[in-house]
Amino acid sequence: MNKTIIININGIIFHIEEDAYEILKTYMTEVKRHFAYSSDSEEIVTDIENRLAEMFSEKLSIDNRQVIITTDVESITERMGNVSDFDIETDDQASDLNNGQYHPERKLFRDTDDRIIGGVCAGFAHYLGTEPRWIRLLAIIAVVFGIGIPLYIVLWLIIPKAITRADKMAMKGEPINIQTFKKNFDEEIEGLKHGLKNAHIEAKPIIKQLGRFIEKAGILIIKALGGIILFSGISALFALCIGLITFLGYWNSNQLNIFPFNIVNPGYKSVITISAFTLIFIPLTALVIFAARVIFTKFSVSKTVYFGMLIVWLSALAVGVYHASKVGAEFNEEAKFSITSDLKPAPEYYIKLNPDRFLTREDSIEYNINASDFKERIIISNKKGDFNQPRNVSLRIIKGDVTTPVLIQEFSSRGSDFETALTNAKGAGYRFIQTDSLILLDGITHIKKGELWRDQRVQLTLKIPENTRLHIESALNRYLEDYNLWECQPRHVKNDHLSEWIMTAEGLKCRNDSLQNKELNDSVQTH
Amino acid sequence: MIVENTQTQMRKGILEYCILSIISRGEIYASDIINELTKAKLLVVEGTLYPLLTRLKNNGLLSYNWKESTSGPPRKYYVLSPAGLEVLRRLDGTWEELSYAVKVSLEGRKIEKNNQD
Numbered sequence: 001m002n003k004t005i006i007i008n009i010n011g012i013i014f015h016i017e018e019d020a021y022e023i024l025k026t027y028m029t030e031v032k033r034h035f036a037y038s039s040d041s042e043e044i045v046t047d048i049e050n051r052l053a054e055m056f057s058e059k060l061s062i063d064n065r066q067v068i069i070t071t072d073v074e075s076i077t078e079r080m081g082n083v084s085d086f087d088i089e090t091d092d093q094a095s096d097l098n099n100g101q102y103h104p105e106r107k108l109f110r111d112t113d114d115r116i117i118g119g120v121c122a123g124f125a126h127y128l129g130t131e132p133r134w135i136r137l138l139a140i141i142a143v144v145f146g147i148g149i150p151l152y153i154v155l156w157l158i159i160p161k162a163i164t165r166a167d168k169m170a171m172k173g174e175p176i177n178i179q180t181f182k183k184n185f186d187e188e189i190e191g192l193k194h195g196l197k198n199a200h201i202e203a204k205p206i207i208k209q210l211g212r213f214i215e216k217a218g219i220l221i222i223k224a225l226g227g228i229i230l231f232s233g234i235s236a237l238f239a240l241c242i243g244l245i246t247f248l249g250y251w252n253s254n255q256l257n258i259f260p261f262n263i264v265n266p267g268y269k270s271v272i273t274i275s276a277f278t279l280i281f282i283p284l285t286a287l288v289i290f291a292a293r294v295i296f297t298k299f300s301v302s303k304t305v306y307f308g309m310l311i312v313w314l315s316a317l318a319v320g321v322y323h324a325s326k327v328g329a330e331f332n333e334e335a336k337f338s339i340t341s342d343l344k345p346a347p348e349y350y351i352k353l354n355p356d357r358f359l360t361r362e363d364s365i366e367y368n369i370n371a372s373d374f375k376e377r378i379i380i381s382n383k384k385g386d387f388n389q390p391r392n393v394s395l396r397i398i399k400g401d402v403t404t405p406v407l408i409q410e411f412s413s414r415g416s417d418f419e420t421a422l423t424n425a426k427g428a429g430y431r432f433i434q435t436d437s438l439i440l441l442d443g444i445t446h447i448k449k450g451e452l453w454r455d456q457r458v459q460l461t462l463k464i465p466e467n468t469r470l471h472i473e474s475a476l477n478r479y480l481e482d483y484n485l486w487e488c489q490p491r492h493v494k495n496d497h498l499s500e501w502i503m504t505a506e507g508l509k510c511r512n513d514s515l516q517n518k519e520l521n522d523s524v525q526t527h
Numbered sequence: 528m529i530v531e532n533t534q535t536q537m538r539k540g541i542l543e544y545c546i547l548s549i550i551s552r553g554e555i556y557a558s559d560i561i562n563e564l565t566k567a568k569l570l571v572v573e574g575t576l577y578p579l580l581t582r583l584k585n586n587g588l589l590s591y592n593w594k595e596s597t598s599g600p601p602r603k604y605y606v607l608s609p610a611g612l613e614v615l616r617r618l619d620g621t622w623e624e625l626s627y628a629v630k631v632s633l634e635g636r637k638i639e640k641n642n643q644d
Binding site for chain 1: 556557572573574575577578580581582585596600602603
């Protein structure tokens with residue numbers, strides 16, 4: 001059984017065997033090249049083609065056959081003659097071209113006839129005009145240095161295999177014309193006959209066996225790697241599916257109120273989850289398919305599937321980006337409002353960070369808080385740390401104009417327009433507690449349950465009359481603007497250390513001058 | 528090498544003369560010209576003929592007509608033009624002279640019959 005090709009020579013259709021076609025094609029290319037510099041090249045070539053077609057038709061009708069085979073092409077091109085015999089009437093230019101040995105550029109192919117693993121080294125040897133053994137030596141050195149194996153795999157994948165005879169000849173840099181073509185063909189047939197004859201007599205050289213072993217081991221390693229990737233890929237896909245189901249349920253039931261999940265509008269949650277899921281799922285699937293193809297050589301997936309996967313992935317990306325930008329638009333406008341609360345006057349205040357973010361029953365009793373104020377508010381445990389929530393409280397301490405100290409809470413938030421932004425700001429809650437001279441400040445702004453995070457913030461401004469003394473807890477340093485508590489306390493103190501300040505006409509001053517000086521001395525000494 | 532070169536030179540001129548005289552007999556198809564030339568052992572392969580015919584045609588010595596064929600595509604039938612006839616007539620004269628010259632030059636010399644070509 002042979003594969004045939006349908007060709008058209010000046011309007012006549014022929015069925016021709018693949019090998020015969022290659023010879024014919026090479027012959028015609030050679031003829032065309034021969035006459036390329038002659039002014040009538042087209043006419044001459046057409047004449048020759050016509051004559052070939054005529055001879056083929058004759059031959060087929062005489063033998064009552066339908067397919068042109070190699071011997072037909074050989075006998076007919078012989079009658080037509082080699083281009084070297086055409087010389088009698090071509091001008092000098094053309095004959096020069098023909099007499100001068102035409103050497104095409106070598107092309108890089110993998111030589112699978114002389115391979116140990118994938119024929120990469122043999123291919124390079126042909127390309128560089130050297131022996132494969134030297135390239136192989138280099139390859140082994142490269143493997144020792146660690147880059148060999150991945151490099152080899154990449155080269156294996158990207159360098160095409162020499163399949164056709166023309167490929168193999170281009171690989172070896174042999175000129176492609178009818179003589180060399182025949183020579184190559186005859187050599188191949190000879191080699192085949194020789195190989196068949198001696199197959200059972202001649203023992204395989206040990207090198208060849210070693211080569212086979214390395215090849216098999218290499219394939220085994222690659223397949224094992226493929227297996228690991230396949231297994232982990234499938235597990236990941238499975239986990240992803242389970243994750244999707246639980247996540248959809250969990251998130252939609254408002255259980256997940258940490259950043260960044262609390263910024264997404266409820267209506268978008270499912271869409272964003274599914275598109276995120278698809279964005280991960282499809283590349284994973286592609287990886288699994290790739291691994292499967294490495295392991296099971298017969299396993300193949302049509303291009304339509306890949307294309308479909310790409311389309312779905314891009315759609316998911318588009319949907320994700322669209323909804324993300326919708327959520328982003330919720331941050332367009334900013335609104336602010338403030339509440340001013342009078343503080344009980346005192347000569348000195350202790351300002352501390354409320355260490356307990358839970359509003360316990362004891363708190364309510366102790367600080368006499370109206371519980372309804374904080375009902376339904378989400379209080380985040382200190383243990384989770386402040387990094388789950390963007391920091392949204394800042395504190396400024398300035399000199400007050402009046403004698404009564406006040407605390408101004410300025411709430412701000414964002415929304416798609418001013419009204420929603422204002423509503424969002426009103427949805428934010430903040431708690432401070434004053435008991436005599438002690439002021440306890442919360443570290444975060446609370447968001448009502450079910451509310452979305454819209455960059456709700458509170459800016460606290462403490463207005464203190466002149467000469468009031470302040471004991472500020474070290475933990476508040478990160479909330480405090482304009483001042484650095486570490487300028488007024490020794491190094492390596494705990495978070496609950498209190499530093500002493502006093503309000504002057506120019507603002508806060510550290511009460512402990514000696515400490516400040518000492519700090520200064522320290523820094524002088526260290527310099 | 529020198530021998531081959533001379534042979535080629537000799538054939539080259541004679542080939543053209545022979546082609547013209549074959550065509551002068553009447554309309555003829557390229558393959559039939561080839562058959563005649565092959566019979567005369569002047570032409571080894573067909574490929575030689577086509578460039579030659581094209582050149583002669585471009586010089587105005589030949590023209591051709593397309594004729595339908597029973598099998599295959601239409602064929603080119605070559606005929607001699609008046610200029611071709613004139614050239615042929617002059618070549619006839621030249622050939623007379625040449626063959627006389629050769630005959631005279633070779634007189635009194637035994638030529639071994641060899642079948643080298």
